[in-house]
Amino acid sequence: MPTQIRILLVDDHAIVRAGYRALLSKQPQLCVVAEAEEGVQAYQCYKEHLPDVVITDLSLPGMSGLELIARIKQREPQAKILVFSMHQNPSFALQASRAGSLGYVTKSSSPEVLLRAIAEVYQGKQVLSADIAQALALEKLGAERIALDALTVREFEILRLLVEAYKVEDIAQTLNISPKTVSNCHYLIKRKLGVTSDIELTRLAIRMQVVNLLDWPA
Numbered sequence: 001m002p003t004q005i006r007i008l009l010v011d012d013h014a015i016v017r018a019g020y021r022a023l024l025s026k027q028p029q030l031c032v033v034a035e036a037e038e039g040v041q042a043y044q045c046y047k048e049h050l051p052d053v054v055i056t057d058l059s060l061p062g063m064s065g066l067e068l069i070a071r072i073k074q075r076e077p078q079a080k081i082l083v084f085s086m087h088q089n090p091s092f093a094l095q096a097s098r099a100g101s102l103g104y105v106t107k108s109s110s111p112e113v114l115l116r117a118i119a120e121v122y123q124g125k126q127v128l129s130a131d132i133a134q135a136l137a138l139e140k141l142g143a144e145r146i147a148l149d150a151l152t153v154r155e156f157e158i159l160r161l162l163v164e165a166y167k168v169e170d171i172a173q174t175l176n177i178s179p180k181t182v183s184n185c186h187y188l189i190k191r192k193l194g195v196t197s198d199i200e201l202t203r204l205a206i207r208m209q210v211v212n213l214l215d216w217p218a
Contacts, residue, residue, distance in 0.1 A: 004031040005122050008049060010042040010056035010068070011084075020055070020084075023111055030118065039063025046072050046079075053122050054081045058092060066099045073100030082121045084114060090135040093128060103127040141207070147193050148208050155192070156210075158185045162198070163205040 007024060009032050011017045017035055024030045034049045036042035038061045046054060054072060058065035065083065072079045082103040083096045093104040103121040105114055109129040120127045128136070151159065154175070161171045168186075172179040195201050 004029055005118065006031050006033045006049070006052045007118070008033065008042065008045055008051040008054045008056075009035045010037075010039075010054065010060065010065070012037045012057065012060050023114075024118075027115060030115075037061075039065065039068040042068055043071055047075070050076075052080065053118055054079065055084050055118070056081065058083060058085045058087060058096065066095055069096060069099040069101050080121050080124065082117055082127075088131060088135065090132060090139050093132045093136060097126075104132055105129040106131055144193070144204060144208060148204075148210070150192055151189065155185050155189050158182060159189050159201070159205060160210055162186060162189075163202045163210065 007030060009017055009020055009024075011020070014037065017037070021032050021035070024032055033051055034045040036045045040063050042054075042056065042060070043063070056065050056068060060068065063071075065085070069081050069083075072081065079100070081101040082105065083093070083101045084105050084107060085092060085096075086107045088106050088108070096104050102124065103117045103126065105117045105127070106129050108131065113129050117127045117129070148156075154177075157175065158171060161174065166174070168179050168182045171182045175182075190196065190201055193201065193204055195204060
């Protein structure tokens with residue numbers, strides 16, 4: 001790790017930037033080499049200074065934070081970018097990740113969370129503040145629950161038997177249907193639930209409490 005991690009700080013509020021700079025300047029391993037208040041300026045600063053880590057808000061005048069991230073990553077695929085935003089909607093974190101950011105920390109987080117995130121992003125790790133991580137987990141769980149509820153009664157029963165390790169022939173006999181029908185339903189179930197393997201299917205079923213590990217035979 002270098003003596004100092006060189007940082008580009010991007011936020012459209014001068015007072016907010018001053019607060020961040022004061023916090024970061026107290027850390028001997030961190031150094032703010034440039035600041036910008038809007039996206040185009042930030043992109044020019046990035047090209048000029050080539051910082052180790054970019055810390056940016058998403059709400060910027062002109063070029064948005066998302067566009068800034070995408071442009072920096074297009075120029076330098078190895079760029080390390082941390083979003084520090086007031087937006088607590090997990091959709092913003094998801095879009096920032098798709099654009100190329102490694103981390104997303106909300107401004108309601110403690111200073112320690114931001115400092116730790118800077119270090120982890122510099123190391124190439126993905127990081128989320130706890131509130132965003134929880135929101136993303138709940139959103140994913142909600143999407144999986146909706147998909148699960150979309151299964152028919154027969155599909156749900158076949159799912160339950162499949163993840164309890166019943167063979168296709170045994171399921172067919174139990175439900176009084178043909179093995180081909182079981183196989184077809186197996187395919188449809190995976191497609192509806194957005195999984196590609198039986199391992200993923202089993203994990204999802206456990207998360208959704210379709211089956212209980214304690215009920216499985218030894």
